[in-house]
Amino acid sequence: MATVAAKREISSAENDELSREAKRAKADDKNGEEGGNESEWENVLSTFTASSVLSDSAREKIMFVHGKIADHDAVVVLEKTPIREDSLAELFRGSKLRLELRNDIYSSYRLQAPPHLNEIKTTVVCPATEKHVKKYKRQESFLVEETGEDYRSITLPYIQEQSLSLQASVLNLPSSLFRFTVGSKSNELISDLKQFSTKTLMVSLIQEAILQRYNLPASKLRVYLHYQPSYYHLHVHFTKLGYDAPGCGVERAHLLSDVIQNLQTDPQFYKSRTLHFPLRADDGLLRRFKEAGRL
Known part of the structure; x- marks a missing residue:
């Protein structure tokens, strides 16, 4: 419960900071190419060094990672995005399947989806305080x-x-x-x-x-x-x-x-x-x- 609650209680102030950080990264990007979102994420996380996993949930498909960006403490939240109904046709058509197990009528595969259908929602809290770290850390x-x-x-x-x-x-x-x-x-x-x-x-x-x-x-x-x-x-x-x-x-x-x-x-x-x-x-x-x- 604590892990899930942490997932949903990221404050608007933290998200605003993330937005400002992304905009600064975009301004520093000298490639001059469109589709700058990839450059923004790369600039924000390229210097991130992970030190520990605070908590994770296989059910929720989310992980909270503690580390540093430059000299600042940071918490990075990685969350698999849900499968959208309107993307199913493209998912089935454009994915690759690798067979893992077949048993009578049952088959199990590893599915590699097109990159844009396999995104990871990422939230960056930086600089993170000790309170942020405790907030996302798995505890009894x-x-x-x-x-x-x-x-x-x-x-x-x-x-x-x-x-x-x-x-x-x-x-x-x-x-x-x-x-x-x-x-x-x-x-x-x-x-x-x-x-x-x-x-x-x-x-x-x-x-x-x-x-x-x-x-x-x-x-x-x-x-x-x-x-x-x-x-x-x-x-x-x-x-x-x-x-x-x-x-x-x-x-x-x-x-x-x-x-x-x-x-x-x-x-x-x-x-x-x-x-x-x-x-x-x-x-x-x-x-x-x-x-x-x-x-």
Whole structure:
């Protein structure tokens, strides 16, 4: 789960840095040839020296590699691109097959696809910090049981000590799972949870946009929140039902519809509710739970 979650939680800032790096590489390319994408990737990774594989997943066909680009630490994420339905005819027509095994009606081959149908999606995080390296490194996870008192005495103080933002639209969990802090300088909590609704989060508008863009009705969407979240800023996940999205397991994901119904039934529902969530071995919050004798 940690590997998959790492795969999907690369921040937009990191991707922006990748884009800027590629543009700089393109500007330095003096070949003057079209199809500069190959030159851009070559320039970005030509000096990359791998030092270790942080984690990999044969099922997800993804690998996280730690190393250096010049004198900077870097993490390179290599991910096999999925097979597209609209490329099947070209794939069958243009590929080479090498027989490995034949048993009655069953045959197993090694298929060499045309290069443009056999790409590897590559993400470069450079310069990478120690936090990035830990984020993508395979680690053991532990399931934490957090009571309302645990939140007040362990989780909340830890969040505050990390100087994590508790400004507008920030979630304090689970003392009241969806209590918001408001104002740029105020940490007072809203106790009237009637304001929390699908309209507030514009869920219906997002579902309509997804329908128009991807032709996926609301009945085929999984809409949920994470606890613990990766970032303490209120955000909702929309994924296609049937897709094994990272972090969609019962130990971390909470269906938005269930949360809203719980709060409508009892505005204080999450104030005393015991919640469970996974933490990685190097997570500082996990250490606090151990120090408190809660794990």
